[in-house]
Amino acid sequence: MERMTIVGLGLIGGSLGLALKAAKLSDIEIVGYDTDTSAAVDARRLGAVDKTEPTLQRATAGAGLVILATPIVAMRGVMEEMAGGLRENCVVTDTASTKSLVMDWAGQLLPPSVSFVGGHPMAGKETAGVAHAEAALFTGKPYCIVPSPRASEGAVRMVVGLVRLVEAQPLFIDAEEHDRYVAAVSHLPLVLSSALFTLVRGSPAWPELAALASSGFRDVTRLASTDPELSHDICVTNREAVLHWLERMAEEISRYRELLVEGREEDLFKHFTRTQFDRDTYITAGPPTRTPVTADVPDLGERFAALIVGERLARRAREMSKARSERPGEGRPPKAGRRP
C-alpha cells in the first residue's frame, strides 16, 4: 500500500482528494492533514481522504507523494516542519497560486533526497473550504508544472500523472514566467474585482447603488469574494508582478478616459467592436496558438502508473490520453513564451 498525503484540506486539497478518489486508485492510501481539525473531519466525511492524521509528521512520514495545498505563506512553515521526516525519494508538489517564492523555499528547506515539483491548478471558485470541494474542479483546466532543478525525471512524471488523473491539462512553465503571466490573467482580475467592489461599496449612495446593481456588477465583482488569505498571500508573494499589471491597468483606464474626454466617438465604437470580436473569438475558439506537446504523454502516464499504482491505472491513463487526443483543441497546452 503506497501513501499519498494531502496537507491542507480546503477547496483545492479537498477537490484533489475527491478527484483522486474518483480515479479509484488501487493500493494507494490517501492521507489528509489540516491544522483545522474540523476541516480534517469534514474531508474524511466527504470522502476526500481515506484517513487523517493528527500531526503533520505522522501524515507525511512514509508518503511517496506529498501534496501541499495550504495557504501560500503557510507553505514555508510546513516544509520546515515536515522536512526531517520525509522518506528518501519522496516527491513533494504544491498547489500555490504563485511559484517563485515556493520554489525558493523548497530549495532551501527540503532535503536533497526529496524531489520538489511545483504545481498550480488554474481552477478555483470564490467559495473556500472543503465543503465546496468538487472532484471535477480541475477537469479540462490548465495545471502548471514547475519542476525544481534537482527534481528527478520520475518525480516529474509522477506529478504529470497526478495532473492527468484529476483530468487537468499539464502545462510546463518556469516559476518566473508563471508568476508574471498569472499576475495578468488571475491576480489583476482579483485585485480589480475587489477594487471595483470596495469603490462602489464605499459610496454614501451604496444602498441606492446596490438596489440598481444587476448581474454585470455581480459577475465583475465575483472575485472580491475570494478567500482573503488567498488574496493577501497572492499580493504578498507576487508583489512586483501584481504592481506591474496594476500600473498598466491604470494606463489602460487612462486610454479609455482619453477617448471619452476627446469625444472620439467613432474610435470608441471601433474599439468596442474590436474588443467584442476578440473576446468572442477567445471564448469560442480558446487560446490562440497551441504547440502540441503531448506526443509522449501516454508513455509518461504509463510510467507514473507503473511507479506507484500498477497496470490498472496505466490502462486508465492510456484511455484518458486517447480520449483527450480525440477531443480537438484539448490536451495540447502551449509552449510558454518569453515576454509577459
Next chain:
Amino acid sequence: MERMTIVGLGLIGGSLGLALKAAKLSDIEIVGYDTDTSAAVDARRLGAVDKTEPTLQRATAGAGLVILATPIVAMRGVMEEMAGGLRENCVVTDTASTKSLVMDWAGQLLPPSVSFVGGHPMAGKETAGVAHAEAALFTGKPYCIVPSPRASEGAVRMVVGLVRLVEAQPLFIDAEEHDRYVAAVSHLPLVLSSALFTLVRGSPAWPELAALASSGFRDVTRLASTDPELSHDICVTNREAVLHWLERMAEEISRYRELLVEGREEDLFKHFTRTQFDRDTYITAGPPTRTPVTADVPDLGERFAALIVGERLARRAREMSKARSERPGEGRPPKAGRRP
C-alpha cells in the same frame, strides 16, 4: 383590440415581447418593428410579437403604448419620425441604459398629447439579438421608471403595470440620479471589463496568457463581449458620469498599489477580509436598506389592467402582487437617495 408596439426587436425588445406574450393578455395585439427586417421576421417566428409592420409609422399609428427598445442614440431619430403619427394620449416608454438625454429628446420631440415615461430594465446579457431573448429576463430585476414632467398619472400606472407584467421590480428614480448611479454599478464595470480584456489581449504574451486564463478572467471580462453599439451609446450618452467613476476607479487602484508598495501586509489582509465580508453580505442579504413603496401597487396593477386589458389581467396582477408580497425581501425597491 388594443395595440402595443415594440420598436427595436433585439435582446430587450424581444424579451419584453416574450414576457408580455407569456402573460397572455387578452384583447391586446403586440406589434413589432425593426429596421432590420430579419430581426423582425425572427421576432415574429419566436412569438415575441403578434405581427410586424414594414414601417415605423404603420407600427406605431393607433398604438396605446409604444415601447422603444432600439439602441440609445437611435431613439432620437425614432421619436422624431413617429411623433406626428402617434394617437392622442399615447403612452411612450423606452428601455435605454441612460436616461437624461432620452428624457430631453422626448420633451423636445414628442407632441404634448403624448405621455413619455422613461424606463430601464436592469437586466441583460452579453449576447445581443432577438435569438437570445427570454421571457424571464426581467424576473425579479430592478426596473427603473422615470416619468417625464408632463406624463399623466394613467401613463405612469400603465408603465408600472408593464413592469409588473414582466415580473420586474419597479423603482422610481429621476433621470440624473439614475445616470449617476448606473454609471457606478453598470457602466463602470462594463468599461473596466473591456479595459482588462484589451490590456491582456494586447500583450505580446497573449497566447501564453490565454492558455493560463481560467474562470476568473472569463467572468471579470464577460462584459467586454457586450454589444459594441450599446457600449458606445452608454459612454456617449453618459459621458460625464462614466468619466467621474473611471477617475475614482483609478484612485482606488492607487490605494491598492500603495498598500502593496508600502508592504502593509496586515492592512492588506484586513482590507481583503472586510471586502469579502461585505460582498458576501451583499450577495446573500441583497441591497442594504429598503423602504417599502409597494403599499398601493396591487391597486396600480389593477387600474392599469382596467385601462387596457380588463378583468382577467387585473386578477393576474393581484395574484402576482400577492405572490410577491409573500416572498420576503422582494417587491420592496428602495427609495432612491441623493448622493452618487
